[in-house]
Amino acid sequence: MESFYEIETTCKRAAKASGFSWGIAEEIGKIVRSLEIMGLPGLKTFYHYLGDVKDETLSKPTKILSKNTNNNKMYCPIESSVAILDDCKSLFKNNDFIDFDQMAHPLLLIPMLNRASNIIGKKISISFDNIEIILNYNESLVINSKGPFPNQTNKVSIRSISTEPTYSKKEYENLYQLSLETFVEESEGKLSGAGAGLTDND
Amino acid sequence: MKINTQKEKEFVSLRPASEIMKLSRLGSFHQSKLSFLRSFIREFKNWNFQTEYFNLNQEGFGEVVYSLSDGNKSYSLICFANHLNDSERSDRVIATKWDSSFVLFDGIPEKEDIERLKSNVPLQEKGRTTYKELALSRANKSVRTFDHVVQSLSEGKQPDKDFLSKVGYLYRTTAVYGSGKFGLADRFRIADREELQGPFRLEMMLVYFVRKFTIDQVNHTAKERNPSKAIPLDDDIARNLGIGNSTGLGMAPFIVNHPTLLHQWIMAREKALQLVRSIQHVTMDEKKIFQKFLLQSINNMKTWVTDSDYQIGKNNQLKEDLKNFNDYFNISIDKEYFWNETYLWVSQNLHDEGIEFIVSLMMEPHGDLVEPLSSEMSIDEDEHFTISGSRKASEIKDIIEKHYLWLIQVDFEKKENISNFWYYSKNKQEPRLSNRFEEDGSENELPLAIARDIKKLYQKICTVDPESTLAEFLLSQKNLRYVVRRVLMCEKFPYSEIQDNTIAETIIPIDMLRLKLSYFGAIKFDPRSNLWLRITMYQGAPLPHEMKFSDDSWAYRSLI
Numbered sequence: 001m002e003s004f005y006e007i008e009t010t011c012k013r014a015a016k017a018s019g020f021s022w023g024i025a026e027e028i029g030k031i032v033r034s035l036e037i038m039g040l041p042g043l044k045t046f047y048h049y050l051g052d053v054k055d056e057t058l059s060k061p062t063k064i065l066s067k068n069t070n071n072n073k074m075y076c077p078i079e080s081s082v083a084i085l086d087d088c089k090s091l092f093k094n095n096d097f098i099d100f101d102q103m104a105h106p107l108l109l110i111p112m113l114n115r116a117s118n119i120i121g122k123k124i125s126i127s128f129d130n131i132e133i134i135l136n137y138n139e140s141l142v143i144n145s146k147g148p149f150p151n152q153t154n155k156v157s158i159r160s161i162s163t164e165p166t167y168s169k170k171e172y173e174n175l176y177q178l179s180l181e182t183f184v185e186e187s188e189g190k191l192s193g194a195g196a197g198l199t200d201n202d
Numbered sequence: 203m204k205i206n207t208q209k210e211k212e213f214v215s216l217r218p219a220s221e222i223m224k225l226s227r228l229g230s231f232h233q234s235k236l237s238f239l240r241s242f243i244r245e246f247k248n249w250n251f252q253t254e255y256f257n258l259n260q261e262g263f264g265e266v267v268y269s270l271s272d273g274n275k276s277y278s279l280i281c282f283a284n285h286l287n288d289s290e291r292s293d294r295v296i297a298t299k300w301d302s303s304f305v306l307f308d309g310i311p312e313k314e315d316i317e318r319l320k321s322n323v324p325l326q327e328k329g330r331t332t333y334k335e336l337a338l339s340r341a342n343k344s345v346r347t348f349d350h351v352v353q354s355l356s357e358g359k360q361p362d363k364d365f366l367s368k369v370g371y372l373y374r375t376t377a378v379y380g381s382g383k384f385g386l387a388d389r390f391r392i393a394d395r396e397e398l399q400g401p402f403r404l405e406m407m408l409v410y411f412v413r414k415f416t417i418d419q420v421n422h423t424a425k426e427r428n429p430s431k432a433i434p435l436d437d438d439i440a441r442n443l444g445i446g447n448s449t450g451l452g453m454a455p456f457i458v459n460h461p462t463l464l465h466q467w468i469m470a471r472e473k474a475l476q477l478v479r480s481i482q483h484v485t486m487d488e489k490k491i492f493q494k495f496l497l498q499s500i501n502n503m504k505t506w507v508t509d510s511d512y513q514i515g516k517n518n519q520l521k522e523d524l525k526n527f528n529d530y531f532n533i534s535i536d537k538e539y540f541w542n543e544t545y546l547w548v549s550q551n552l553h554d555e556g557i558e559f560i561v562s563l564m565m566e567p568h569g570d571l572v573e574p575l576s577s578e579m580s581i582d583e584d585e586h587f588t589i590s591g592s593r594k595a596s597e598i599k600d601i602i603e604k605h606y607l608w609l610i611q612v613d614f615e616k617k618e619n620i621s622n623f624w625y626y627s628k629n630k631q632e633p634r635l636s637n638r639f640e641e642d643g644s645e646n647e648l649p650l651a652i653a654r655d656i657k658k659l660y661q662k663i664c665t666v667d668p669e670s671t672l673a674e675f676l677l678s679q680k681n682l683r684y685v686v687r688r689v690l691m692c693e694k695f696p697y698s699e700i701q702d703n704t705i706a707e708t709i710i711p712i713d714m715l716r717l718k719l720s721y722f723g724a725i726k727f728d729p730r731s732n733l734w735l736r737i738t739m740y741q742g743a744p745l746p747h748e749m750k751f752s753d754d755s756w757a758y759r760s761l762i
Contacts, residue, residue, distance in 0.1 A: 005382025023683020086591030
């Protein structure tokens, strides 16, 4: 089995050989490595994606909008997600969502958008076909599918998610009260064990 | 010596990148307390060394396993020694057979691990390893020294010390691989281990084990040749044998491809110098340590042998510099900031080789200040990979004008400034450098023409709206993405860029190799051309049974 280093390096060079600039090829190496580390089929998806690149069937966005439509070609997931990552602060400041009609190999969007999630400090959701993915600040992801993942989809929705607690205030408060039971009541005698003086004016 | 305050710590500034990052200067660096060979021994000196398995035949061929253990964790080296015809022995990285091959194993190997590796490790690049293996290497005998030592020992006498001191090793390695190559464990699997925090620690461990193997192999072979008369190699002689290494262009792209790591290495050295120069009161004992190592180094230079006119010139310059320095240096002068005074004289009166030699030497009496910096020499490169697309074009222009001023003056339309290109050889998958006007293949040029491409970025960014963002700029300038990333890194990491044109007609690639090798702790630089050189590692280092007594002064032990 190949190491992740080998996977990254091989895909980076394959990307360069397929016409990408070195800068984008570097990103591609990291995209595939990241998917493989997460247990997703990054290398296989990239392999099939390169077939589409060769056939010149993919469209590179010239500007990312809230709704991106191209009637003739599928959007390229690499070029699209690189453009979103580069401009993520501004894009997600002005909009909560970015939609693409017609996206090839949408799985390849995940790593760059995960990095964007970390930069903007919000979770990001991606949905296409019946697959839902939540990206958590480039730390982890939640996905409702083991695959197979589509080679293309008619619509991808990308949303930044305002983080709402998954618990009630009361649940947290009860746990906090319980946590206080690990503390020890202070007394005059114990105060001398404090690092600072008894007043802040001494 | 005592440093009390922050103010004293910053008595002098760090040396600017514009002074240090020139290739001629970087190619004059010498081993120091920060070198990886030395920090490896400091880190592992209290671990227990053991020979786990020793199965060599009469001719010294077979398998050996060594281990280092602290009671909880173990690392092992598995050695495979084979017969090799003289005609098959080549130091080039492109060779396919070697006298011995080695793999560093995470833990103690089971029998089935050894069997699995036996059919892969001798094949090196063509074999496969797994995440259980950490580093991979191979080495060839220096036949004349190996045979001389075996023959002498088998006749009951020690080998000729003068002869050995000039060569300095029994084996030469031709490559040491780690970090995920050929299926080896990825770096992230071991990155959180405290004992592996210094750079290239596993590779240094492997080479240290290999040195032990070479000594065991000559002893074993001599004994097998003449059981009644053979004697073991004297420890004093064995200690002065290291491991040779032949290094080609494969190393050069590394320091360009890892800019933030390069910064960490240089920064550690510069911080060390800053701390030492900021010492207000230097004791007589500290001055004496410096002087002792200076004199020892001058003596050991007699063992530096090379046929390279380039290196002979550098060595002679260094010898002359050190002679002048010796005339100037007086330990009885009692002045505040003694090292700073010394450094200022050195920087004004010596050449690159001499300056950097003295810088390394000034660290020696101050291990308490310098050694902790070893743990700052690694970095998580991925943390600095993402481009901040919201930065303005005007900011990028400003960064280039601040950190890359030197290259704005270079005319990349002139042939002499773009005459070379770096590429990977298809046959051997090794980096190469060729003339772009004489050889095919420049369309597959590696992204190592940093100066040329940052000049392109500068010219382009000067033409766009200064208020536009990098994200907008990169939508149409994808070819410049890789240098945009570097420019942003250089803003935070000023020692990340070599400040020379790496594709110029005048480039001396071995300066790039020398930089990296000095951080390894190599000595005896012996260039065989502009493109590759031989060096020695661990010469003078404690033997495994002596490690726990090491005071880190072994790099200055007399080799004669």
